[in-house]
Amino acid sequence: MPDTTVTSPVLSRLGGAVRWDTSVGVLLVVLLICSFSFVENFGNALNLSFLIGNTLPIALIALPMAMLVVSGEVDLSVASTAGLSSAVMGALWNAGMAIETIIPLCVLLGVVCGLVNGLLVTRLGLPSLAVTIGTLGAYRGIAQIVLGSDSVTDFPVQYLDFGSGRFGDTFLPYAAVPFVVLLAIAVVVLHATRFGRSLFAVGSCEEAARFAGVRVKRLKLAMFVTTGVVSALTGVFWTLHYASARYDNATGLELSVIAAVLLGGIDFDGGKGTLGGAVAGVFLLGTMQNVMSLLNVTAQSQTVATGVLLVISVLAPRIGRQISRARARARTAAPPPVTAPSP
């Protein structure tokens, strides 16, 4: 993992001993094994395809979101962008436009939404949290103006089949394939290219990264645009998966995405984390939700469980870091061993 935080070798070794994202991965595997063995109706292909299908929108947006958070920024307008994309899709379809034209237009819309966020953050130097809270409202508002409270459902069958179908009787939804492709691209970009290393550098210390020659603004703008595009595509997928274009589609999804990304060990302060961890976090939350529903846990208790898990996930790595830091301090502060105490 290209962890660019400047730490002493001792510290990084301690931090590496129990990595949070690895623990989340292990936790996911344990949860899956337990669910397969003990939860009735969990292991069949149909249920697994439901699980994956319902988690995919979160997983899709989590990819650019993880990278954005690594670079020290955040985008809260992703769900509204998806909703706007869905509303535009419905309105254009109603107007008689071809679906093959609508989808690229939605992607273009994602570019515009991302550019607005990115330019406001990089050109005007505004904090991304504030900017994207604003556009969260604005994009959702435009979506409502575009489509009103209509819902458009009569999309072409072959596209709906792609959105909600699966390969034969297997657990794999069709839509998982583009996700896996995007995941592979994202992993390579974040963990094996100069671009990815620069994101970590910017997230750990923007000033230092700039002096080291990283074009910080350009990098961030590119990430905002990517996030916008993936969000818009998720809006298209959402519309086809649930066979319904509505302005309020994906409401609140940004919180699930951020929760999953944080759970997966991406540090909210930037500069730390892996995509593997983020994806494990996404599917850990998704699996928990599925299992809790199968076990008849009420919606309220599910929300509480998710919330508690999130707080723990933010706290645990920090506490771990504090402990290792304290230990390291204790070690350096300890007097050098006296070799020959002569009486």
Add this chain to the structure above:
Amino acid sequence: MFGTTTGSRRLTLALATATALVLGATACGGTTKDDASKDGAGAAAGKADPKAETKKGLTVAFLPKQVNNPYFTTADKGGEKALGELGSTYKEVGTSSGTDTAGQVSYVNTLTQQQVDAMAVSAQDPGALCTALKQAMRGGVSVVTYDSDTNKDCRQVFVSPASAEDLGRTQVELLARQIGGKGEIAILSAAQTATNQNTWIDVMQKELKKPAYKDIELVKVAYGDDDAQKSFQQTQGLLQEYPNLKGIISPTTVGIKAAAQYLSGSKYKGKVKLTGLGTPNDMRAYVKNGTVEQFELWEPAKLGALAARAAVALESGQITGKEGETFAAGDLGTMTIGADGVVSPGEPTVFDKANIDEYDF
């Protein structure tokens, strides 16, 4: 990335190319609304046997739009009671938000997995649940919708709160009687695009054309978007714009409450009449302080009970959801299924000072 002029130019070029490509794609054609074939497969299959024995020990799940919403809690309690009488098991699941369509879909899927015998669903979205509900029906689960319908081929029976005709007609009747049959009136609706509201308003407008209402003039339809504050302001606006206004019909629970709140604190209290659809708990104070004489709503408990009985009748093979089939519905007598598999517990209940304390929802 686009700091330099060359950068901006490159961006403009990229966007222009993308737009050109997209427009090119339009010219080449593709799949449009007109090409999309309609999936017209009917849901009801098999033959109904009205004499079939009512099955016991079934599990019927209620999936309301939102759990812990007092309206749906009352409706589902009605369902629970009816199922108890029929010797079947009740359960309720659902999302805590009223607009979490994805959550609702996953609950339908979960119920299918748990192999419940029947489900009664109040759909947040007419289309979004279709795939999941069809899958449930293919798996042998009987599907009833209540309160809010899905597309009609995605369920077997829809238990409608009250018919649009009844709702539109009775609200006009209530207001006409209160204002003595003449004067200017207005409607305070929810969103301009709300399908059910618009259907009721259409019925009201037709109703108002009748000779009996020739002295009543509908001056405006205002929209409060089911937002308390906006509905409050719209009421204020109506009264400023039309000083001779005699009455307001608000066919939405949020709107009527906000309008009552405004009237109750203004000089128009008791002078401008207000009626529409509201819940007794929301409106109790305004009925008691004389702001509102009468308003109406269907009884949610009856709705839930009817949904439960329809679900059991479906699962017992007494009905399949075709028009004209009948089934026994306890206190409500024998119910007949209407066109498109719709069944309704009848006219709405009118609430006033005399009876409002008998209701708690």
